[in-house]
Amino acid sequence: MSKTYQSVRGMHDILPLEINSVQTVEETIKKILHNHSYFEIRSPIIEHTELFKKSIGNNTDIIHKEMYNFRDKKKKKISLRPEGTVGCIRACIQNNMFYNSKIQKLWYYGPMFRYERPQKGRFRQFQQFGVEYFGINSYFADYDMIMLTVSIWKKLNLLEYLILEINSLGTIKDREDFSLDLKRFFQKHTSGLTTYEKKLLSTNPIRILDSKSTHIIKLLKSAPILNQYINSHSHKRFKKLCTLLTQSKVNYIVNNQLVRGLDYYNDTVFEWTSKKLGSQHTVCAGGRYDNLVEYLGGKKNPAIGFAIGIDRIIILKKSINPESCENFFVDINIIFLESMYSVLSIYIANQLRYMWPKLRINTSLKKFKKNNYLKKSNKIKSKFLLVLQSSLLNVNKILVKNIYKKKNQIILINRVFQNPCIFIN
Template sequence: MGIFQPLELSTNLSPFNRCDRIQAVMKVRSIRGFKDILPDSIKRWHYIEDSAGNIFELYGFSEIRIPVVEFTDIFARSIGTSTDIVEKEMYSFTDRDGSSITLRPEGTAGVVRAYIENSLYAKSTISKLYYMGMMFRHERPQKGRYRGFYQIGAELFGTKDPYADSEIILMLWRFLEKIEVTSLIRLELSSLGDENCRPSYKQKLVKYLRPLKNELCENCQRRLEVNPLRILDCKEKKCKEISKDAPSMLDNLCDNCNKHLDHVKDSLENFSIKYILNPRIVRGLDYYTRTVFEIKTDELGAQNAVAAGGRYDGLVEELGGPPTPAVGFSIGMERLVLLHEKIVPVGFQKGVDAFIAFIGKDTKKTAFQFAYDFRKQGISVEMEYENKSLKTQLKKADKLGAKYAIIVGEEELARGKVKVRNMGSSSEEEINIDKVKQLSIKLSN
């Protein structure tokens, strides 16, 4: 409101000042990396979100809504202090009481915090939660990558059973199948081992990379000391070259981790879900153990990860809860929407069932009453506010995709009738005004 006030007051200002004011008002713009989702694409968003919710609920998941901000510490401790997200991408602020708070860069940390704080572990052994909402990361904006972006995610708490890993991947895949994008994506799978086998693998990796340190990119030289696994997914050509022959986590898993991975692989094969083993999946976050997976695409350029997830058995305890194994994933909505547009380019525009046109004197009130009655019965209708020609009104009815137009004319109304026009065939019939309500059956089909 504030910004528009000067314009209203500006009549007393000199013309020059007025121009300045108008310009200042016209210049409003969104923050770089943040975008609006406009009504002409929202139907598609609703469709994807509803499909996710419906399918996740079939698997026993319930929605959880968590705050957009948390104490910075929650993210630093869960995502890991030496990750890109925590090091340079978080929107952190000092709150008025001096505490450091952060706009959530991902959903898992907040869900885990809520799980602990609300003692959900005490209410049932297994908790299955999903969330949808906006996340914030200060990255360089690109196609499919924004600073304010939406994710859908799911987390399953309370079991180490590999069936849980399988179930969560199957659920994700089922959802992607439902919205018909599986021809554009692939599933990549790996294991990051556990506290038994990962430390010794890390040592092996560092031992292999240390003599080559000077050939690594600047980032990876630093990563070698703090987070060597990340070197495996560095996008720099020279780092890719060097790490090509590095020891693989998959060759260094302990027996239990191997069994766990085999189980997940078997169950994917049982359900004919194709996957690629990719030992370079290390994820940008520190909290994963054992199973990790990514859904990738070749359709969106550099931003090729559509969804990702894995097992994180230590995180709940790390954040102060009881030891609770967990597995989950998150999906990038913007990228999923781009893929969905490729498969289903049209058919998600907002439309109405019927349009109510009025012409002549004293017809608007009746038209307005009809509109109210139809909407009350669950029929979507639209009408004009101002008197317009019938031609203009029918054009609008067409544009809105109305199947029928109900035309309230002065002369017909005097005879207790209205016209109903089938917008597809252009045929018209007159009906008694008291029959209009019964039209709703026809309109809802």
């Protein structure tokens, strides 16, 4: 017995029934980005490992546990991209995109890879939109980016199901001071910590804030708070940002424990979350990274960006409306009951395709039993069914079945060609 192969764990197939919904979300987001004057950039899914280690941070979970690392034939270390910001910046620097103008508004889309424990909403290969805004360090840019996400949620009819969480990390120096005091605090309570949590204390104490442990959550109530360490300038810009969001009637909560999983962020960070997604509740996340371009070898250039997880958006849409991802994927299905009409069916299809691009012909020469073609059409999920049969074709007519309204019409073939919309009503 031959072996049955399965996809790699954590890598999932996107089947035709779901593709239609995915493409609708993709095209909606692309159109909004185009209207906001963002331009597409495409970078490789493989980069040198050192690029990610330098930018994301050696003490993050992504670098330590989640990277797909390889060696090429020349023994150089390369990695599948775990996120898109770093590759985007590398491409901008390498191709001198900041030479003429530091201000760049860019977007990209494609697969990202992280070796995480697969579960609902978390895959090892996942589809992600990334949006980056370079050249402006004002809180107005932060506001503009957040309002861009609001536009996307409104267009996708998801805004009422999402919650905006925001925070300010201050400067890297602010975070270092906070991290040191947080470490000192937890060193007094090491008895209840796991081995992994103890390791975080020596490598990246701030990551403890992300813990879901009830013991850690209880300790954090009396632990140092990040916003007490933020410098006055960062505090003022964050307050102004919150004022703008309030004036725009954007509902948000300030989450003092929101730190994001990457080391390069400063000042504003934000996440859009949904209670309908369980533990993997974040569908969009981003923040400001004013030092990263310079850190990767370019001239200093402030920036802010965000990423949207398309897989989680699809799961969210399904949880809201299970039928939203089960759209018809054929407008018209043409079936001939006698093989002599096979060529005619192709001719009719070619005449109608400019009006009905999603058009399918049943090319099987197998003779259908009476009314069996209707079962066939239901499996294909078509809006309309055109049936070619001798009894009608002999008088230049055709049977049109409206699957939606369960309504039948007999129409002259010539009228169908002259007006392809004739059988809609």
